[in-house]
Amino acid sequence: MRIISGKYKGRRITAPKNLPVRPTTDMSKESLFNILNNHFDFDGLKVLDLFSGTGNISYEFASRGATDVTSVDGDFGCVKFIKQTSAEFEFDITAVKSDVIKFLKVCKSSYDIIFADPPYDMDQALFEEIVTLVLDNELLQQDGMMIIEHSKYTKLNHMMNFSFQKNYGGSVFSFFEFDEEIEDDIVGDDEDNA
Template sequence: MRVIAGQFRGRRLRAPDDRAVRPTSDRLRETLFNILSHSQQPSLVGAHMADLFAGTGAVGIEALSRGARHVTFVEKAPKSLSLLKGNIATMKAEDKAIVLAKDATRLPAPALEHGPVEIAFLDPPYHKGLADLALSSLRDKGWLAPNALVVAETARDETLSLSKGFDLLDQRQMADSRLWFLRFTPLS
């Protein structure tokens, strides 16, 4: 795995030996960031982003490389946390990142110094129903700015229930994965 573009372009990321961990592929990340770079808003440059079920941190580190102001990484698996922290340190990006050793389906209140996120990415284990739970947690705990863009990666054959406050903008399928692009509208 490598960083595809930006400040850290070409730098290698440590990957897990464990096949139970499924990092987002270089190709899927490239597709994701091509779409983000052409979206009207929010802009990735200067954005506060959340990377849930962060694993190795490949998506959040790619965002930092391409100009995100800050990334909050959420991961609970001890092996993944070690890789994640090591990858952030390798990029010397500790000042632009915070790592929360938490369950992404039970988020704490967001850190006030960085405010709500404009972009959130979540890549839960496939076929466990965790994406919908994480979306609800993002909404209910106040992590999302109005009109935030949320991208969920699921297995190609999985569906999202699109809980209240989320509108489907687009979806893309690649190999055995699906990317869901959602807009958050605060509940009134």
């Protein structure tokens, strides 16, 4: 894998072959960060990377200036590799070994960007549960964005706060945004019905 931009632009990171991962391709990653570049200044961002695998996405955020990156994965080997790589590059990445659903249920922080790259064959209901837990537990900051990478067979555009999606080959990125107008409408409707 290659870091595309930022302090370590062009640096290659080689992960052990035995990790149970399907890294986001460089082309997809570049397209994703081009979109994020139009919405965010990466300096100082607080980022949550779920199903982080090799840490590919986390390293990209850290190289571009995100100062608080949390990487969550259930595999011990992945978490160990992220810790080693973060120490080598002096990235401010906290690697957490945890089941992602359990982590989201107890998480008390909120983030500017949440990225999730679950296994493509994960059940549709679990993809939906990730969206619901993030929104219900207010893990996304007011101007924040959540991105979920999935296959074309998973549909998330019916979920609350869905904003748009982008297709890259066999991969789809679904974007969710905290929409203050939607929140205000809901509060307004509740007050009208009181």
